[in-house]
Amino acid sequence: MEKRRPRGDLITHNYLKGGFTLWGSKYSWNWNAVDVGPKRDLVAELATSVRNRTDLRFGLYHSLFEWFNPLFLEDATSVFKTRKFPTSKSLPELYEIVTKYRPEIIWSDGDGNAPDTYWNSTGFLAWLYNDSPVRDTVVTNDRWGVGSICRHGGFYTCSDRYNPGHLLPHKWENCMTIDKKSWGYRRDAQLDDYLTIEDLVKQLVETVSCGGNLLMNIGPTHDGRIAVVFEERLRQMGAWLKVNGGAIYGTKPWRAQNDTVTPGVW
CATH class of the missing domain: 3.20.20.80 (Glycosidases)
Known part of the structure; x- marks a missing residue:
């Protein structure tokens, strides 16, 4: 994997x-x-x-x-x-x-x-x-x-799930987790507790547009296995980057980070 x-x-x-x-x-x-x-x-x-x-x-x-x-x-x-x-x-x-x-x-x-x-x-x-x-x-x-x-x-982390929403003069990282409620594995987690691939792509794009690095956390089970939902998200992100990686890897942020007229466009 x-x-x-x-x-x-x-x-x-x-x-x-x-x-x-x-x-x-x-x-x-x-x-x-x-x-x-x-x-x-x-x-x-x-x-x-x-x-x-x-x-x-x-x-x-x-x-x-x-x-x-x-x-x-x-x-x-x-x-x-x-x-x-x-x-x-x-x-x-x-x-x-x-x-x-x-x-x-x-x-x-x-x-x-x-x-x-x-x-x-x-x-x-x-x-x-x-x-x-x-x-x-x-x-x-x-x-x-x-x-x-x-x-x-x-590089700065400042807080968990950090995104300043604008350019910083120093390198920074958005450390976040696919499970909205925990950094570790939870047996009782519901499907709605996990970020969708659409949520994750949004996090990635917003982070990179502001000059940051995305650190995406997954929690393995007690015996080291990667739960299916985490594996699926990693594979989905890999597939998205295979097509769109040119807009992510080796890029530099532009002077404007988002479209103020059209919310959600970064």
Whole structure:
């Protein structure tokens, strides 16, 4: 199915807010996909597949904080005057995934209402762009601590489902999800809960016309399967782009983003 997807980027959740890593992290003992569950390095397998079988750029989503980690909760209680969690967990894992998997995109998220100084974001990013093995190829977003969103980063996300409706002087991305109500898979979702291909094409056109990139999220099942409705939407988008991709790929936004006389024309 990957070969039939739209061209662009593939970003996988290598690390969730529950702290479970999809690779055998040295800093998440017995709570990772190598030690328990599938007992496989899922990040390595996906990275190899993407790089050997597609022309997609490989990226990794990484949540800075964990909902229930006692070290983070202890730091939060001190109003982030202590830094036990980032020092022993989140930062070492960031260095680990960059060194081991060499992603072209790092999509940071979940600052837990902590400032960038707590996460030592500037220190990590300085290493990433100057000394890391991906220093000449990597790009990052703007979610590196309170106050950084929509202000610092290779591209801005500003908020989920963000579209300014006009040109910005900085690169930006519309991160949205096909399921209107959830970023993950829901067994009880109704058909009306999913965006139609017409909805998705509208999102794509409006985003590109304003100079943005569209990041379209799908939620796999607990065992890694892609639900039929998500597969259908990806195939439909790929088919639409096969015909109309010349108006999307490699284009530059015009001086006017939409037709004020005719609503819905971008």
